[in-house]
Amino acid sequence: xxxxxxxxxxxxxxxxxxxxxxxxxxxxxxxxxxxxxxxxxxxxxxxxxxxxxxxxxxxxxxxxxxxxxxxxxxxxxxxxxxxxxxxxxxxxxxxxxxxxxxxxxxxxxxxxxxxxxxxxxxxxxxxxxxxxxxxxxxxxxxxxxxxxxxxxxxxxxxxxxxxxxxxxxxxxxxxxxxxxxxxxxxxxxxxxxxxxxx
Amino acid sequence: xxxxxxxxxxxxxxxxxxxxxxxxxxxxxxxxxxxxxxxxxxxxxxxxxxxxxxxxxxxxxxxxxxxxxxxxxxxxxxxxxxxxxxxxxxxxxxxxxxxxxxxxxxxxxxxxxxxxxxxxxxxxxxxxxxxxxxxxxxxxxxxxxxxxxxxxxxxxxxxxxxxxxxxxxxxxxxxxxxxxxxxxxxxxxxxxxxxxxxxxxxxxxxxxxxxxxxxxxxxxxxxxxxxxxxxxxxxxxxxxxxxxxxxxxxxxxxxxxxxxxxxxxxxxxxxxxxxxxxxxxxxxxxxxxxxxxxxxxxxxxxxxxxxxxxxxxxxxxxxxxxxxxxxxxxxxxxxxxxxxxxxxxxxxxxxxxxxxxxxxxxxxxxxxxxxxxxxxxxxxxxxxxxxxxxxxxxxxxxxxxxxxxxxxxxxxxxxxxxxxxxxxxxxxxxxxxxxxxxxxxxxxxxxxxxxxxxxxxxxxxxxxxxxxxxxxxxxxxxxxxxxxxxxxxxxxxxxxxxxxxxxxxxxxxxxxxxxxxxxxxxxxxxxxxxxxxxxxxxxxxxxxxxxxxxxxxxxxxxxxxxxxxxxxxxxxxxxxxxxxxxxxxxxxxxxxxxxxxxxxxxxxxxxxxxxxxxxxxxxxxxxxxxxxxxxxxxxxxxxxxxxxxxxxxxxxxxxxxxxxxxxxxxxxxxxxxxxxxxxxxxxxxxxxxxxxxxxxxxxxxxxxxxxxxxxxxxxxxxxxxxxxxxxxxxxxxxxxxxxxxxxxxxxxx
Numbered sequence: 008x009x010x011x012x013x014x015x016x017x018x019x020x021x022x023x024x025x026x027x028x029x030x031x032x033x034x035x036x037x038x039x040x041x042x043x044x045x046x047x048x049x050x051x052x053x054x055x056x057x058x059x060x061x062x063x064x065x066x067x068x069x070x071x072x073x074x075x076x077x078x079x080x081x082x083x084x085x086x087x088x089x090x091x092x093x094x095x096x097x098x099x100x101x102x103x104x105x106x107x108x109x110x111x112x113x114x115x116x117x118x119x120x121x122x123x124x125x126x127x128x129x130x131x132x133x134x135x136x137x138x139x140x141x142x143x144x145x146x147x148x149x150x151x152x153x154x155x156x157x158x159x160x161x162x163x164x165x166x167x168x169x170x171x172x173x174x175x176x177x178x179x180x181x182x183x184x185x186x187x188x189x190x191x192x193x194x195x196x197x198x199x200x201x202x203x204x205x
Numbered sequence: 206x207x208x209x210x211x212x213x214x215x216x217x218x219x220x221x222x223x224x225x226x227x228x229x230x231x232x233x234x235x236x237x238x239x240x241x242x243x244x245x246x247x248x249x250x251x252x253x254x255x256x257x258x259x260x261x262x263x264x265x266x267x268x269x270x271x272x273x274x275x276x277x278x279x280x281x282x283x284x285x286x287x288x289x290x291x292x293x294x295x296x297x298x299x300x301x302x303x304x305x306x307x308x309x310x311x312x313x314x315x316x317x318x319x320x321x322x323x324x325x326x327x328x329x330x331x332x333x334x335x336x337x338x339x340x341x342x343x344x345x346x347x348x349x350x351x352x353x354x355x356x357x358x359x360x361x362x363x364x365x366x367x368x369x370x371x372x373x374x375x376x377x378x379x380x381x382x383x384x385x386x387x388x389x390x391x392x393x394x395x396x397x398x399x400x401x402x403x404x405x406x407x408x409x410x411x412x413x414x415x416x417x418x419x420x421x422x423x424x425x426x427x428x429x430x431x432x433x434x435x436x437x438x439x440x441x442x443x444x445x446x447x448x449x450x451x452x453x454x455x456x457x458x459x460x461x462x463x464x465x466x467x468x469x470x471x472x473x474x475x476x477x478x479x480x481x482x483x484x485x486x487x488x489x490x491x492x493x494x495x496x497x498x499x500x501x502x503x504x505x506x507x508x509x510x511x512x513x514x515x516x517x518x519x520x521x522x523x524x525x526x527x528x529x530x531x532x533x534x535x536x537x538x539x540x541x542x543x544x545x546x547x548x549x550x551x552x553x554x555x556x557x558x559x560x561x562x563x564x565x566x567x568x569x570x571x572x573x574x575x576x577x578x579x580x581x582x583x584x585x586x587x588x589x590x591x592x593x594x595x596x597x598x599x600x601x602x603x604x605x606x607x608x609x610x611x612x613x614x615x616x617x618x619x620x621x622x623x624x625x626x627x628x629x630x631x632x633x634x635x636x637x638x639x640x641x642x643x644x645x646x647x648x649x650x651x652x653x654x655x656x657x658x659x660x661x662x663x664x665x666x667x668x669x670x671x672x673x674x675x676x677x678x679x680x681x682x683x684x685x686x687x688x689x690x691x692x693x694x695x696x697x698x699x700x701x702x703x704x705x706x707x708x709x710x711x712x713x714x715x716x717x718x719x720x721x722x723x724x725x726x727x728x729x730x731x732x733x734x735x736x737x738x739x740x741x742x743x744x745x746x747x748x749x750x751x752x753x754x755x756x757x758x759x760x761x762x763x764x765x766x767x768x769x770x771x772x773x774x775x776x777x778x779x780x781x782x783x784x785x786x787x788x789x790x791x792x793x794x795x796x797x798x799x800x801x802x803x804x805x806x807x808x809x810x811x812x813x814x815x816x817x818x819x820x821x822x823x824x825x826x827x828x829x830x831x832x833x834x835x836x837x838x839x840x841x842x843x844x845x846x847x848x849x850x851x852x853x854x855x856x857x858x859x860x861x862x863x864x865x866x867x868x869x870x871x872x873x874x875x876x877x878x879x880x881x882x883x884x885x886x887x888x889x890x891x892x893x894x895x896x897x898x899x900x901x902x903x904x905x906x907x908x909x910x911x912x913x914x915x916x917x918x919x920x921x922x923x924x925x926x927x928x929x930x931x932x933x934x935x936x937x938x939x940x941x942x943x944x945x946x947x948x949x950x951x952x953x954x
Contacts, residue, residue, distance in 0.1 A: 017319060037808040044268045051276055053261060053293065056322055056337075056652070057806045060580040060666050062633040063587065065323045070337050072277065072291065075322055081587070090323070093339065139319045142211060180311055180590055182318055 016095035017139040018102050019184075020110040021079060021088035025128040029085050032059050035067040035078040038120055042069060048076060048113050074106075076113045087114040087129060090139065099154065103136065103161055108202050115195050132192040134162065137184025146183040151175055158185050165201055166191060211345040219351040226358065227351065230254050231344045232838045232845075238282060238290070241841075246834045248285030249826040253364060255297045255357025256343045258285065258820045259336060259653050262292035269809030284340050287818065293337040295653060296321075296346060297360035301392040302370035302385055302412070303331035303606035307593035310604065312353045314589030316346055325589060327582040329646060329699055330367045330409070331606045332360060336653050358396060361820070363404040365480075368392045370412040371420030372605040372613050373574050375538060376567040380414030381432035382443055384421075386536035387472065388412040390529040391430075394473050395480070399872060403484040403828035405495035409452070410476070413733055416446070422608060423733035424459045425702060426451050427497040428479060431733065435466050444468045449479065449509070450501030453696035457737045458498035461506050473526045478517035481876060482509065484828075521877050538616060541601040544571020545620025556626050558637040558677065564622060567615070575614045575625065576639035580669055581647055581662050582610030584634075591632030599625050608699075610646055611639060642679070642686045642757075643672045646699060650692025650709060651804065655817035657692035659709025659720045659746055663805025665690050671750050683757045686770055687730050690722070700725050702734035704770045705756060710743050711813055714792045720746040720804040720811045726756070726782065727774035736771070741782045747801050748789040755785055829946050832869025836862045836939050843932045852928030856920040859928075859935035863912045866942040870899075873949065886916050899945045908934075908941035 036055055043052040050071035058064050063083045069076040074091035081088070089110040095102040114129040136158055138144035144154065159171055166189045174186040193201075219227075233250050236242035242250075264275050274280075275292070282290040298313065313333055317325045320342045321335035328334050338346070347357055359365060368388050375383035391410060395401050401408065411429045413421020423429035430445035444466045451460025467475055479497075486504070488495040501509050551557055563576045577592070584592075596604050596614060603615040617625055629635040638644050645668055648654065650661030668688065676684060691698035691708040700706025706725035711718050721743040728738030744752045760773050774782065792801050802811050839862035846855035864882055867889040871878045874892050878885065893899035894909045901908060911934040923931065 033806075036806060040269060040808055044270055053266065053275060053337075055807075056324075057663070057666070058324055058583060060669065061324065061583050061585055061588075064583075064585040068322055070293070070322060072275075072293075075337075081323075081585070092320075141315060141319065142209060142214065178590070180315070181587075 014095070014097060014099055014102065015138045015140045015143045016093060016102055017091055018095070018106040019088060019090040019135075019137050019139060019182075020103075020106045021081070021086045021135040022110055022114050023084055023086040023130045023133050025130045030123055030127060032066055032078065032080075034122055035117075038117065038122065039067065039069040039076070042076075042116070047116050049109055050074060074109070076109070078117070086135075087117055088135075089113060099157055100161060103158065104202065104205060107134075107136070107161075107165070108199070111195065111199050111202065115199060118195065129195055130192060131166075131195055131198050132189045134187045135184055136187070137182050139182045141182070144183045146176060146179050146181050150183045151185075154183070155185065158187070161205075162187050162189070164205060165198060166193065167201075211348050215348050215352045219348060223351045223356060224348075227344055227347045228842070229835060229838045230347070232841050233834065234340065234344070236838065236841060237284065242834060242837070244283045244285055244288075246826050246830055248288065248820065249362055249831065250834060251284060251340070251343070252362035252820055253359055253831075254343065254347065255299065255360035256338070256340060257295040257297055257361045258288055258655055258817070259293055259295045260651070260655050260657065260815060260817065262289060262294060262655070263287045263817050264289040264292055265815075267809065267812045267814045272814050285820065288820075290340060294340060296335045296338045296343060296357065297328070298333040298335070298350060298355060298357055299360040299367045300331050300333060300355070300606050301368050302388040303372050303608075304385070304389075305604040305606060305612075306353070306602035307596045307604070309353045309355060310589045310593040310596070312349060312355075314586035314593075316349060317589070318586040320346055323586055324583050325586070326649075327579060327584075327606050327610045327612065329608050329610060329648065329697060331369050331372075331608055332367050333606070334649075336649075356396070359401075361407075363406055363408075363826075365395045365401045365408045365410060368395075368410050368412070369421070369608060371414045371418070372607045373420065373565065373567075373615070374412070374414040376569060376572070376574060376615055377414055377418070377420075378566075378568045379417065381434050382414065383536070384412040384414045384430070384432050386529065386533050387430065387445075387469065389536070391473065391476065393529075394525055395476065398477075398480075399828075399878075400477055400480045400484065400876060402831060404480075405487045405489040406492065406497075408480070408483065408497060412445075417732055419702075419730045419732070419734060420608075421733050422699075422702065423448050424451050425453050425457075425699070425734045426460060428476060429460055429733070430467075430472060433466055442468060445472055447472070447475065450498045450506070452496050452498040453699060453701050453737075454496070455493070455694040455696075456498075457696070457701050458502060459735075459737065460498075461501065463506070463510065470527045470530060474517055474520055474523070475513070477520060477523075478513045481516045481520075482512045486512070519877075538603055539601075540569075540572060540603075540616040540618070542599065542616075542618040542621060544569070545618035546571065547619050548623060550623075552623055552626075555630070555635070555637070556623060559626055559635055560622065562637050562641055563635075563639040569616075571619055572615075573617050573619055573622065575617050575622070575629075576607070577612045577614065577629065577634045578636045578639040578644050579611050579634075580636070581645075581665055588632050588634060592629075592634060595625065595628050595632070595634075598628070608646075609640070609644060611644070638673070638676055640687075641676065641684045642688055643669055643676050644687075645669055646687075646689040646703070648691050648697035650690075650698075651807070651815070654692055654697075655820070656695060657709065658711055658813070658816070659692055659722055660804040660807055661690040661692035661698055661707075661709060663807060664707065664722065664746060664749055667805050668750060668753065672753075680761055682764065682770075683761055686757065688753070694723075699734075700728070701737040702728045702730055703738070704728065704730070705753065706738050707749060709746075711811075712743060712745075712792070715795055717795050717802050718811050718813055719792050719801055722746055722749050724749075724752060724756075724786065727771045729771055739774075739779065741779060742786055742790060744786055744789050745792050745801050746804055752786055752789050755789065756782070759785060827950075829869045829873050832872065833866055833939065833943055833946065836865035836869065836942070839865055840932065840935045840939055843935065847925070847929055847932055850925070852923055852925045853921070856923045856928040856931045859931040860915050860920050862935045863915065863938050866939045867893075867912060870942055870945060870949075873946075882916060886913065893945065898949070899941065901941055901944065904941075908938045911935075911938050
C-alpha cells in the first residue's frame with residue numbers, strides 16, 4: 008500500500024518553543040478555553056484536555072473535531088503541535104500544508120498572547136511532521152522514500168530553499184515522522200505569509 | 206487492486222466469530238445512518254460494542270460565557286437519543302481480569318495515537334478507555350484490537366461488564382488459590398451469552414483469591430466469588446464463597462453472602478441461574494432501581510435463593526460449565542527469568558522510595574510484583590511501547606491492569622529490581638507511592654463524562670501534586686490512607702470504599718453555581734471493601750485540599766495507639782467531623798473570590814448545563830429488539846452480497862437472518878433455545894405457527910411458510926434469481942417478526 012493509493016489525513020506537525028525557560032503549563036488551559044470562545048484557530052473547537060500529569064505527553068490539548076492542538080511535551084520538548092484527525096485535502100501536499108498552517112497559526116497566537124508578555128517564542132528552524140496512520144504510512148524506509156522528498160520539497164519552499172537535515176524515528180512501531188532542521192530561522196509571521204503564498 | 210483497509214489487512218488474523226460481529230456492527234452503523242435502524246436500538250448496540258457516549262455529544266457546550274451549538278455538519282444524524290453522530294465518544298476496551306500482553310500494550314498505544322488524543326486511560330474496572338473517538342473509526346479499532354485477542358464486546362451496555370479479579374492472584378502469599386482461570390472461564394462463558402442480553406442494567410462480577418485483602422472488592426459487586434477450600438470426604442475441594450447484590454452508586458448496598466461454599470464445578474451454572482432470575486425479575490422501567498442489588502433487597506435473599514435454585518434445576522446441561530476445570534494447570538505462569546535475591550546495595554533514594562511502596566514480594570521465592578503507578582490512570586503511546594519493551598526483557602506477558610488504575614508486572618526476579626527501576630524511570634514509569642495517599646483513584650468526571658458534576662480528575666491531579674511534595678516526610682499513618690474521587694454520586698471512582706472519598710455535588714451561592722465535593726469518610730478498602738464510608742458534608746471544590754489536611758492532621762494528632770482511620774472516624778463521630786470542616790464549607794461571595802466558582806483545571810465559570818443523560822443508565826432495549834436488529838443486519842448483508850454477484854452467500858445470509866429473527870421471538874418464551882437450526886424451526890413451529898401467533902391478519906402463515914420451505918430446501922446451488930427471491934422472502938419474514946413482536950408487546954402491556 009502506498010500513500011498515493013490512499014491519501015493519509017492523519018498528519019501532524021510540531022514546532023518547538025525557543026529557549027529553555029518555559030511558562031507554567033497551567034497557563035495554556037485558560038488560553039485554549041478562550042480560543043474556543045473566540046474561535047481563534049481553524050476547526051470545530053470542542054474542549055480542553057489537561058494531561059500535565061503525564062510527563063512527555065500531549066500536556067495541554069485543545070480538542071477539535073478535525074484535529075487537536077496541543078502545547079505538547081512529547082519526547083520531552085515543549086512545542087505547539089497540531090494532530091489532524093479527519094477531513095483534509097485530496098493530496099498529501101495539501102494536507103501537509105493545512106497541518107503546518109494550523110500549527111504555525113496556533114504557535115503565533117500562543118506566542119502573541121498577552122499573558123506571556125512576549126516571553127514565549129517558537130523556533131522556525133526545526134519541525135517534526137508525521138503521519139498517524141500505520142495502514143497507509145507505516146514507519147518504514149518505503150514510506151520515507153515516498154513521503155520524504157515531498158516533505159523536504161515542501162519545507163524547502165517554505166524556508167526559502169535552505170538546506171534541510173532530515174531525521175526519522177528508527178522504531179518501526181512509532182508513527183512515521185520526520186524531524187527537520189534548517190540553518191535559517193525566519194520570523195514566524197513571515198513563514199505564515201509564505202505558506203499562504205504557496 | 207484490493208482496497209487497502211484494516212479489514213483486508215487483518216483478514217485471517219481475527220477469529221471468524223469476532224470478525225463477523227464487527228461486520229454486523231458496521232452494517233448496523235450503515236443502517237442507522239440511513240435511518241433504517243432506530244436510534245435507541247443502535248445506541249444499545251454500540252454500547253454493547255464498547256462505543257460509549259461522551260460529554261458534549263449532544264452537540265452543545267457551555268464555553269464559560271454561553272451555551273453554544275457545536276456546529277457538526279451531521280447535527281441531524283444521531284447515534285443514539287440526543288447524541289450527534291459526529292460528536293466524539295469514548296471507547297472502552299475490555300481487559301478481562303486486567304490481563305495484558307506486551308503486544309496488546311503496543312496496539313492500545315497505536316490506537317491512542319491514531320484515533321484518540323494520544324492518551325490511554327486505565328479504569329477502575331481493569332479496562333482501558335480512549336476518549337475523543339469518532340464512531341466511524343470504531344470498526345477499525347475493534348478489528349485491530351481483535352487481531353491481538355481483545356474484544357470490546359459488552360464493555361458497556363446492559364450486560365455483564367468486565368470481569369475483574371485480584372491482580373496478584375497466583376502469586377499472593379495468603380490466597381486460597383489462583384482465581385484467574387475461573388475469572389477467565391466466567392468471562393468466556395458469559396460473553397455474548399443469551400442469558401445476559403436482557404438485563405435492565407449492567408451487571409458486575411469479580412473474583413478474589415482471599416477474604417482479607419482488598420483486591421477483588423467482592424462486597425461492591427452484583428456477584429462475587431471469593432476463593433475457599435473445603436475438605437469433603439478427606440479430599441480437599443476448591444470452591445467459592447459467593448456474594449450477591451452489592452453495588453456502589455447513589456444507593457450503595459454491600460453484597461450479601463449467598464452461599465458459604467459453592468464447589469468450583471457449580472459456579473457457572475449458579476451464575477447463569479442468577480442471571481436468568483435477574484433478567485426475568487429485575488426492574489426494567491425505573492433505571493435508578495434496576496441493578497441486581499435492588500431486586501435482592503426487594504424480594505429478600507431467601508426468596509432470591511429459592512428462585513435461583515428453581516432456575517438452576519431447569520437449566521439444560523452445558524459441558525462448558527466444567528470443561529475448563531481439566532485445564533486449570535494450563536493456566537500456570539512461567540517466569541521469564543530465574544529467581545534472584547535482593548542486592549546488598551540499598552540504591553538511590555528514588556529507588557528506595559519506589560521499592561518501599563511499589564514492590565511486593567511474591568509467594569514464590571526470588572520474585573516480586575512491581576506496581577507501576579499511573580497518575581490518574583493515564584499513559585502515553587510512548588509509555589505503552591516502553592512498558593512493552595520492559596515487560597519483554599524482565600517478565601514476559603505477566604502484566605495486569607488494576608482497579609486502582611495502575612499496572613502491575615508479575616514475576617520480576619529480585620535481582621532485576623534495580624535495573625527494572627532504571628528502565629521504568631527512563632519511560633517516566635517509576636513513580637513511587639503506589640497504594641498510598643498520593644496514588645489517587647478518580648473517574649473521568651466533568652472532563653469527559655456526561656454525568657459528571659465536578660472535576661474529579663482536576664481535583665485528583667491537584668491533590669497528587671500537593672501531597673506528592675510532602676509524601677516523603679509524611680507519617681505512615683497518613684501515607685497509607687487511600688483517597689478516591691468520583692465526579693458524581695454514581696461512584697465510578699469508588700469513593701465509598703476508601704478511607705477518604707469525595708464525590709461531586711453542586712451548591713448555589715448568590716445565584717451562581719459552586720462546584721463542591723461531598724466528603725465521605727471511613728470506607729474500608731481491605732477485606733474486599735468490607736464497609737462503606739459515610740458522607741460528612743459538602744465542601745467547596747477549592748477547599749478540598751485544605752479539608753484533606755484538616756482531617757489527616759486531626760487523625761494523626763488524636764488517634765489512639767494503632768487506631769485505624771475507620772476506628773477514628775467512628776469514635777470521633779459525624780458531628781465532630783462536621784465541626785472540623787465547618788469553616789471550610791463557607792463560600793466567599795462571587796465578587797470576593799471568583800475562583801470558587803470555577804472547578805479545578807477548568808477556568809470556565811462553573812455550570813451544570815453540560816450534564817447529559819448517561820448512557821450507562823440509558824434506555825432498556827429488549828433482547829428481542831436487539832435480536833431482530835441483528836437479523837436485519839444479516840439480511841442487509843445478504844443484499845450487499847447480491848449486489849456483489851455472490852448468490853450463494855446471499856442465500857446463506859438470508860436464511861441466517863430468518864433463523865435469528867425466529868430465535869429472537871422464541872427467546873421471549875423459551876430461554877433454552879439454542880443456535881441449532883432444527884431446534885429453532887421446531888420451536889418456532891410449535892410456539893408461533895401452530896398457535897397462529899405469528900400469523901399476519903391478511904397473509905396468514907405465508908411468511909412463516911417461507912421460513913419452513915427455505916429450511917427444508919437448503920441454500921446450496923441457487924441461481925442468482927432464486928437467491929434474490931430468498932433475500933426478498935427473508936425481508937418479509939423479518940417484517941412479520943417485527944409485527945408479531947409488536948403484537949406480543951401490546952398484549953403484555
